[in-house]
Amino acid sequence: MLHGLMMDAPLSIHSLIEHAAKFHGKTEIVSRSVEGPIHRYTYEDSHARVGKLANALRRLGVAPGDRIATLAWNGYRHFELYYAISGMGAVCHTINPRLFHDQIAYIVNHAGDRLIFLDLTFVALLEPLQDELPGVEGYVVMTDREHMPETNLKGAISYEELIEGESDQFAWPDLDERAAASLCYTSGTTGNPRGALFTHRSTVLHSFAIALPEIFSLSTRSVMMPAVPMFHVNAWGLPYACPMTGAKLVLPGPRYDGEAVHELMETEAVNTCAGVPTVWGMLLEYLRKSGKALSHKPSVVIGGAAPPLSMIKGFEEEYGCNVYHAWGMTEMSPVGTCGKLPPSMDDLSKDERYAVKIKQGRAIYGVEMKIVDGDGNALPHDGKAFGELLVRGPWVISAYFEDEESTAAAFDGGWFHTGDVSTIDEDGFMQIVDRSKDVIKSGGEWISSITIENTAMGHPGVTEAAVIGIHHPKWDERPLLVVVPAGDQPPAPADLIEYLSASVPKWWLPDDVVFVEELPHTATGKVSKKQLRERLESHRLPTA
Numbered sequence: 001m002l003h004g005l006m007m008d009a010p011l012s013i014h015s016l017i018e019h020a021a022k023f024h025g026k027t028e029i030v031s032r033s034v035e036g037p038i039h040r041y042t043y044e045d046s047h048a049r050v051g052k053l054a055n056a057l058r059r060l061g062v063a064p065g066d067r068i069a070t071l072a073w074n075g076y077r078h079f080e081l082y083y084a085i086s087g088m089g090a091v092c093h094t095i096n097p098r099l100f101h102d103q104i105a106y107i108v109n110h111a112g113d114r115l116i117f118l119d120l121t122f123v124a125l126l127e128p129l130q131d132e133l134p135g136v137e138g139y140v141v142m143t144d145r146e147h148m149p150e151t152n153l154k155g156a157i158s159y160e161e162l163i164e165g166e167s168d169q170f171a172w173p174d175l176d177e178r179a180a181a182s183l184c185y186t187s188g189t190t191g192n193p194r195g196a197l198f199t200h201r202s203t204v205l206h207s208f209a210i211a212l213p214e215i216f217s218l219s220t221r222s223v224m225m226p227a228v229p230m231f232h233v234n235a236w237g238l239p240y241a242c243p244m245t246g247a248k249l250v251l252p253g254p255r256y257d258g259e260a261v262h263e264l265m266e267t268e269a270v271n272t273c274a275g276v277p278t279v280w281g282m283l284l285e286y287l288r289k290s291g292k293a294l295s296h297k298p299s300v301v302i303g304g305a306a307p308p309l310s311m312i313k314g315f316e317e318e319y320g321c322n323v324y325h326a327w328g329m330t331e332m333s334p335v336g337t338c339g340k341l342p343p344s345m346d347d348l349s350k351d352e353r354y355a356v357k358i359k360q361g362r363a364i365y366g367v368e369m370k371i372v373d374g375d376g377n378a379l380p381h382d383g384k385a386f387g388e389l390l391v392r393g394p395w396v397i398s399a400y401f402e403d404e405e406s407t408a409a410a411f412d413g414g415w416f417h418t419g420d421v422s423t424i425d426e427d428g429f430m431q432i433v434d435r436s437k438d439v440i441k442s443g444g445e446w447i448s449s450i451t452i453e454n455t456a457m458g459h460p461g462v463t464e465a466a467v468i469g470i471h472h473p474k475w476d477e478r479p480l481l482v483v484v485p486a487g488d489q490p491p492a493p494a495d496l497i498e499y500l501s502a503s504v505p506k507w508w509l510p511d512d513v514v515f516v517e518e519l520p521h522t523a524t525g526k527v528s529k530k531q532l533r534e535r536l537e538s539h540r541l542p543t544a
């Protein structure tokens with residue numbers, strides 16, 4: 001091999017904020033603070049405070065590789081922590097406050113966090129939990145002296161007190177680009193949360209990728225509002241990609257309600273934003289009720305869960321936005337696909353375009369995808385065959401953090417098993433049809449529970465629906481439809497089956513229908529199929 005003659009400059013997270021401070025120094029970061037008022041400063045100001053914070057961390061004895069946790073909303077201090085912790089060689093562990101308390105205790109102990117930085121909102125959450133966190137040496141409340149509450153948290157000090165008096169100059173170390181930079185746990189519906197440990201290299205490469213025009217299209221002209229929390233996969237990598245490109249950052253703090261999100265979008269002239277369907281659903285409801293508009297016609301990226309078509313149409317037709325659907329997962333930093341339509345689709349009719357937009361999108365550069373059947377055989381990309389989705393690439397994890405069991409279950413031949421079941425069509429658009437543990441295995445063939453649920457929810461007598469597999473002596477499993485009825489009088493089961501038969505294959509039709517008052521939900525608001533299966537374990541199908 002003839003080696004090329006190029007510098008082997010390591011990719012580093014610190015270089016992102018350093019670049020922003022030098023070349024986009026006057027560009028703003030605007031945050032809704034937990035204390036209330038809107039806070040604004042520039043990349044230059046931020047970089048100086050990042051230096052102070054790194055000096056304070058060193059004074060506290062933080063060493064390379066140490067895990068330092070945050071429990072915080074999207075705001076400027078959280079942004080500073082991202083850069084100071086990773087930049088000095090330590091690992092920024094973002095904790096999701098929506099996890100159950102015993103899960104929070106589990107991840108803090110599993111990660112071996114030495115310090116926890118927390119927003120005022122979470123003082124009451126951690127006080128009763130601190131006895132279960134023996135490894136944590138101290139707590140820093142992300143506020144100033146004036147707003148510092150009375151608290152029994154060990155060694156509690158306010159953030160501003162911690163950094164005041166420190167120099168804003170820090171000797172940033174040259175780090176190996178493969179060094180761990182941040183840590184994020186996934187909230188699995190079964191078992192303990194599992195840790196994804198990102199590197200400087202994976203973070204910078206992911207930032208390059210998501211900044212491209214086919215994804216977030218970030219530049220100095222962008223005003224980006226990540227309405228997805230910085231405690232959930234680093235707000236999809238946007239706090240890194242914005243400084244890289246000189247985009248203005250708008251951080252919504254603790255308020256995700258329609259009114260608060262709308263206010264920031266208008267006052268800051270947000271022209272691009274990203275979030276999950278729940279947040280955009282609240283915004284749509286607010287806009288419709290208040291009669292307000294989105295004057296800057298932002299691009300709205302929706303991901304994290306599948307949005308209903310009515311949401312995509314609502315933003316596009318009523319508010320003049322462009323909506324893009326994206327898919328990813330914690331283990332992928334997280335972005336894997338984006339659903340922008342190529343010019344070859346310009347002539348499609350409106351309905352045909354929506355049929356593409358509702359799909360999860362095409363793999364972005366750097367992510368390889370394939371779908372396989374139950375025996376691991378690759379399936380065709382014909383938009384019909386569906387199987388488990390496997391991925392690989394430089395920002396996909398190679399193992400879970402100190403968790404051999406989960407690692408053994410998720411990797412095979414250099415591919416990561418996403419646990420999602422999907423189709424991929426001739427144009428490369430991927431569409432999720434189920435989770436692999438929820439798909440119903442009937443006579444060796446797979447039935448998509450999500451497809452039946454979505455169809456059933458179109459029936460006027462149905463408020464919510466879930467489909468689970470019930471053991472069947474001949475077919476192994478057959479679908480059972482569980483329905484929360486819309487009125488006092490549930491629809492007739494035969495009527496529901498008849499309704500479904502217009503849209504799903506005959507052999508997918510549920511063998512039975514059960515009516516319930518409500519469905520069990522997980523901490524993240526999804527239907528808990530696990531609990532539902534446990535509840536209906538003894539249900540006997542009439543066909544068995």
Ligand code: AMP
Pocket residue numbers: 186187233302303304305306307325326327328329330331334360418419420432435
């Ligand atoms: P998390 O790691 O918590 O972000 O969850 C990742 C999982 O969320 C994926 O494996 C999918 O099951 C689901 N997910 C993410 N984005 C989408 C989407 N656009 N449509 C449907 N499901 C999604």
